[in-house]
Amino acid sequence: MLDATRNRTRNRVGTSQAARTQPSRLADLATRLADVRAATERLCEPLAVEDCVVQSMPDASPAKWHLAHTTWFFETFLLAPHAPGFRPYHPAWSTLFNSYYVAAGPRHPRPERGLLTRPTVREIHGYRAAVDEQVQTLLREPASAGRPGLADVAELGLHHEQQHQELILTDLLHAFSKNPLEPVYRDAPVPASSPQRMAWRGFEGGLCRVGHEGGGFAFDNEGPAHLFHLRPFEMATRLVTAGEYAEFVEDGAYRRPELWLSDGWAAVQAGGWEAPLYWEERDGAWTRFTLHGRLPLDPAAPVAHVSYYEAEAYARWARARLPTELEWEVHVRGAPVRGQFVEDGSLVPLSRGEAESPFGGAWVWTASPYVAYPGFRPVAGALGEYNGKFMANQMVLRGGSCLSPRSHLRASYRNFFPPGARWQATGIRLAR
Amino acid sequence: MLDATRNRTRNRVGTSQAARTQPSRLADLATRLADVRAATERLCEPLAVEDCVVQSMPDASPAKWHLAHTTWFFETFLLAPHAPGFRPYHPAWSTLFNSYYVAAGPRHPRPERGLLTRPTVREIHGYRAAVDEQVQTLLREPASAGRPGLADVAELGLHHEQQHQELILTDLLHAFSKNPLEPVYRDAPVPASSPQRMAWRGFEGGLCRVGHEGGGFAFDNEGPAHLFHLRPFEMATRLVTAGEYAEFVEDGAYRRPELWLSDGWAAVQAGGWEAPLYWEERDGAWTRFTLHGRLPLDPAAPVAHVSYYEAEAYARWARARLPTELEWEVHVRGAPVRGQFVEDGSLVPLSRGEAESPFGGAWVWTASPYVAYPGFRPVAGALGEYNGKFMANQMVLRGGSCLSPRSHLRASYRNFFPPGARWQATGIRLAR
Amino acid sequence: MLDATRNRTRNRVGTSQAARTQPSRLADLATRLADVRAATERLCEPLAVEDCVVQSMPDASPAKWHLAHTTWFFETFLLAPHAPGFRPYHPAWSTLFNSYYVAAGPRHPRPERGLLTRPTVREIHGYRAAVDEQVQTLLREPASAGRPGLADVAELGLHHEQQHQELILTDLLHAFSKNPLEPVYRDAPVPASSPQRMAWRGFEGGLCRVGHEGGGFAFDNEGPAHLFHLRPFEMATRLVTAGEYAEFVEDGAYRRPELWLSDGWAAVQAGGWEAPLYWEERDGAWTRFTLHGRLPLDPAAPVAHVSYYEAEAYARWARARLPTELEWEVHVRGAPVRGQFVEDGSLVPLSRGEAESPFGGAWVWTASPYVAYPGFRPVAGALGEYNGKFMANQMVLRGGSCLSPRSHLRASYRNFFPPGARWQATGIRLAR
């Protein structure tokens, strides 16, 4: 967002309209926001009230919390500074639903999000409706065009909401996985993936320009665009499949320390890992737990729910390596964005051919730790904490998964998680 | 229970009816069971669905789990062996709702009870209704009189249900206490307690007979009755009050290691204890969090939510000591049972004078570790695990609390918790 | 000690000499003290400097620390109050070598005892020599007879030193066991034990008098003597042997939760226990690690290095139970004290027949939690912390082990350790 702001502002320097937003942009935002907010609620429709309360591990959050936190975001960063006569919906909720913004005030401890039985789910929906109404009013009001920053915060909130759409599903999957009854989020026919031939595509390297620039939204961490010198490399034409990963498992990889980074081997042992998260052997065959319940392994589908450590060890075993995030970005520029999964709040099975897209099968662990691009500078204020403060001990993921909303993905997008995280839909693309 | 069984059987040896139960006993049990089961559900009426799901610490359980587990108890120990044509309500639930009975099959891990979003609360109520109907049918069927053990298991199940009624409330209080919104379980006027003069009542000691004997229900750990030689002792005529305990706190007790057992001091430091659980200083005055919300401290009410370590340190500070469980039992024999709090599923405030009862204000930590009485022998089978396997690292509590059902308490009843537990309504009565 | 003091004082009430000690008692104490102190040092003779520094777990202490702490005890409780012109040997050492006496000032954290490379072993020996010399001078000085408490503290220090002699060996054994080189403390022929027939000896019970009384030293926790009503019981004529325990192991006991207390089973799983501490299967046969190195299991020797949980589970498996501490004491009154192992600083193998003694094979876990006897009152001051503050979460052990100094044991002696402790020479005697 911040970068987008800067770029746009920079373009307008010297005009008298520098601080004004096009009313049509605000109207467009209002429409898109209404859609995105409604999509979040459709995602929660199949859930029982009980499903919305539970936090199955400190990294995950209850669906109820996601519903409230994304609303808190609009209330705190959009309504509070911009809505005339603003009054908080409930004074104590700003503490409960602040995720990590130090400058926005105190926070409720993250691992205790699952202890909050109140406010109830119904009360949270009331909160959403009230805030949505005020946001729509604000964006459609003529005077808002004169409010600097308003449109950018609205745009940021929209993308923030989309990030949480994916988390609602991954957190729910984790919670369901802890229940021996193996609940089903939504029944759906899951067609088997078509096997695709694996190939390598070569790139010349040299001095490349990477990072976000030009129009369109981007998070601050996607810029500034800058030059980077790449050696020639080759990139696999598709993700590593579950069937290929099963060979790695069956080759004893989880018992062979020489295949692993030192920290990776420690994670294997501490976690008792023997296969990707959600895989289980039943009656001699691999199965995986999904939002559609437990299914047999689809050998042609991309492997998912592996940690960085597993991705890295797999690449070593396969005599290849993981791509850097800039190799991935160079490789993808120009490739069409297709194949996503969550379109309008419904899970849409991938159709044939889509796994070849660089987007949408599974997030790709890159070999790049998550650090600032040269010249990166977060904006002032609480929103400056959005990305920058996490720049330690995390690895960059690129692409997107079958659970990512379609309009949320782009070539410069930098997702990041700690190298041991497995509950996201994270997979592998090889380079060499 | 087991002891009661033994006693009753022993009386009947030599008659041809040894194995038969009086039909009137079964009818009476059916009526009492219906009442007790309904009372459990009334306790849950003020709860939102969300309140029923949460487990706020490994020692506590969600209300939903309590509702299901007590039902599982009847299904497993009453219906399965006795109901003709018995079929389990749901095959997987016997694992989910088994608390600790090794001999009754595998169990779901206790700290993960709060992760089970399914079955839903509504489904659990369906389970309760179905099992209740079968239990009532079974108990009222003429042929049941010929089933040995049936009445005793029903009686045990009834008392088991009452134990969980108290746990539903203490676990809920703990969960609510973790919510900054400080939810209220039920609004109620809480009249201030009347101050009562503290006095000592002397006992002569000598060779006393203690433990359960004669008619009426008792758990196996309350017997066998046996002789014990007691030195003369004095017992306080009432529990230690919150006001008295506040003096201890204000005397710096939580910063003075010389007042504490070695393990007690370690608990103070590890837990950061500065006062009883749920006490908080607000605007310079003590408050306590209760099921009626946060209230000012009532100095004349019994102190509650202290650990054994705190009770023991308080006694040292007050130049007295905690009574042994047998001193307590000798002291109470003959005293009327009154002053309980939960009567029929409603919270009933204590009336004047009731704090003097040995029952009902707060559980009394005794100086006695929980061990078997001489000659104790648990029954064969899974129900033998009811009490005996916990005979390590726990202290005996006597009396009962404002949250204990009235008909559940008696002079020989032995409650037990680890010395560091504070979430029960546990208090102090001094001896010397 | 305190009890001894009280008794002796009581006898002398009414005489003008109440505060005076017999000079012959002081001279005798001086002689015995010199012997005991020298024995401690002989125990350390086979040790390399390196062996004296290491703390292999928080419960254990380095030999160097034991050497210093026992010296600190004399300096703090004997010299400081009684020696004219007393000056501490080194001002900072009183903090370093205080074990737990709150009233004696601050302490160095127990788990960090193994981090103290200085003072060196040589410096500690200098400390011992200097304090010993002052103690001898003080005890042999005529004026000392007029110092109340002096003799009692000296006697207490002597027994305290003997307690630490045993700990030096058990802590060392633990440290050596963590070294894959399996160091040997002292080579010695270890003759095989003679198998002894197991039998039961009956006792009538009734009202018994237990606890220390009369002359001779005793710790405060051994009194007051008091009446206790015992049911008739039977006691095994010897300890459970390693061969018998091996049957328990081979019967799958460590995989059968129904044999264990709930906390015991948790300990088995958390610790990965599969046999007593120091047992290991090598080439298909059991071996045990000892101060003489790794040896084959001697099936006729008493089993040792089992926790209370293992002892309790074994008893259940063997259809018996553990004795209470008072049953043990009643059983042993009148039996001669023989069969100890550490006599004068050397390890002396047990000779034939000695295993039958109630003392000296292995400490016996009793079914009794460690609590105060009725009427127990610790003395004022720091020495009152010697025993009383540990009266929680520990079980009483009776008898003594092959590592206990001969003169240290008696029928009323109450040793105590947490139920999960295994690094002491702790075994099993059955009752029923």
Next chain:
Amino acid sequence: MLDATRNRTRNRVGTSQAARTQPSRLADLATRLADVRAATERLCEPLAVEDCVVQSMPDASPAKWHLAHTTWFFETFLLAPHAPGFRPYHPAWSTLFNSYYVAAGPRHPRPERGLLTRPTVREIHGYRAAVDEQVQTLLREPASAGRPGLADVAELGLHHEQQHQELILTDLLHAFSKNPLEPVYRDAPVPASSPQRMAWRGFEGGLCRVGHEGGGFAFDNEGPAHLFHLRPFEMATRLVTAGEYAEFVEDGAYRRPELWLSDGWAAVQAGGWEAPLYWEERDGAWTRFTLHGRLPLDPAAPVAHVSYYEAEAYARWARARLPTELEWEVHVRGAPVRGQFVEDGSLVPLSRGEAESPFGGAWVWTASPYVAYPGFRPVAGALGEYNGKFMANQMVLRGGSCLSPRSHLRASYRNFFPPGARWQATGIRLAR
């Protein structure tokens, strides 16, 4: 090393001597090795035996272990493959002193290094002497010139030994810091540093070549040399001083979460950090614990013993940032290597002006996570584990400290530690 090998080999391709080493190189190595090995032992001269045994935290190792492990390295990688008739000095020691080389066999658990009382320090010195003699013999034997890889492993072992020289001192400092007696490693006058003006030096950036190339030794992770595009930047002319850092502390930095990375703030709170490691306020003034004992803070000396998190927060507070490792390398090329501290096993105080050197004051935390350079490939076999397997969750440090041997440092050297590590002599140089 591997890179050096590759470069050198590449140069010689096509000659018939490809596999032969110059005898003069071997003789030179033998001489340098003898010096370096002797310097290690001189570092240990001031230590008591007790000082050599202790492991004060899992990350540190006892001096004894360092002495043995560096010897094991020569035995395993030099003697075993190259010395005719090689026999291991002690068969079990290869397990005890293997640090992490999976391919070199099993290892003793790192956190238990401090539990090994045997072999004794004297025995380890015997081991060193025996291996040194064999190494010298081997290197000086004419036939050795024909052994491919021999010289490179010897060179690697030499630099490995130097790395451990620094660790011996930092680990010892940590162990001494846990002793309330605050032992002194070596008394020495520590002259106050001269204050130096802080300035910025500008660099143009552009396409730079970085990484090791050409002659001379380098570890494998320093290459391959490659192109990198740098933006213009400025580098501070000296390290941040203790006096400057004290201002940061006194500005409340350790209580202001907005200054920290999210993981950094968590580390501050979990560790109770309030200042750099070893700083303590005494009588209202800052002191620091050093190998010369506790000293007053020298405000002009470089701050040391800060974690990456502290360095990063300091830079934010100072409105600057940390340099990337490649900025640092570009900045330093051409600067003379001077100012080191450990020259020949003695601590040499820094003389005036030396703090300006990029080497030798304190290691500089860079903003670069430790990852492979493009095209990096570890060699086959156990030595391939030297660096590559640690490429996760660590940050690169550049430069060197007052404890680093002079000949060990160079512009391409990449040191690495986890971002929370503080026991190394790690400091801060600002960039912008």
